[in-house]
Amino acid sequence: MSFNKTLFEDFVGSLGLNFFNANELLVGRYRPDNGPPPLTLWHNIVPTILILDHLREHLGVGVKLISAYRTEAYNDPSKNAGRAPLSQHQAFTAIDFRVTGMKPDAIVPILRGWENKEWFWSPIDFQRKPVKVSKGNIPFGEMPRKVSAGVLGCWFTFRGFVKPYMKHNFTHLDTRGVLAGEDDDGE
Template structure:
């Protein structure tokens, strides 16, 4: 009697799954998904970068200052408490940063500069960092270099800094830069339009740029002055606002809305 023909055994489920979803068919899908994820992340990152200034203001200056302080902390672990910088006082001698915009260059300080930096930290300002005040003292006009104020004038800037700090709070707008703080007599003479007896030479004045119009800063400073926070001068210009604590009120401006005094 003939033996019954054997019936072919169906493949195991694992083998079927391997044929349908195995590596040969799975890899193209994985590549497409990976590329799609990368493109999505790039688009999201660019969109976030573009929208950031409109959502929370331009914080690039503050972020650069934060990174600079952290970098200096890493380079000087034993003196991290005071966050010291390099022990020289001439930015032009540091050729590593000649192609870097001045507002992002690491500033360099001698021992008096480090002491002035510690003094600024002791003021415990809420928003203004010492590095933001230190930068204007390393500017150059022609062949004239500015420098840090002498020790006997250090305390003069404290009231004006507190006004600038209060303005930052009232405006709810970032401080972009301090264009000018103390000016040496020679440097002040080189500044176009500077008064010979400018309060900058007494370390009592600041030229401030906030992330809003100078007219808005002027109005906010007037409000703080009327509340008794300070007595001093307020000047509005096309790109910055001048604040000083001279002890008597004065105001002037370069726009028709502000009466000159």
């Protein structure tokens, strides 16, 4: 199935984001061996981008997305050193980003402080899908959430992984739905 950009724009528009758009979520789609996320994975990014939208509002400064979805071919660690074979980017649950005027190690405590504590609103009741790649199953679980009868959308809490990459000045955020250890490689 070919990628329908208009449909993707409509989907992202339905999320009520204040600071991000569909084009930003397609960062890197034209890189060799990469492409846009398949329709089946679109719901996977919902909690991640909503948390980043909240972070942008919380900080009051710009947030630039530098990596989101990656195909398995593009993510291949044998071609791209440092990439995790079971990267959350392949499940479209991860975003790497930079914050204007802030170092990654200053961002991490804010996001970790929200884990399993802060509730975020999604205007859609997202239905995420686990992903299997040739190297195995990408770690995946559900986000704790509350759904109210007769109300569209849901509340969810952040459960995932945050890692600062000081050398390259970016932060990795994913919403894998399971808590990751400090030594985990979320890339």
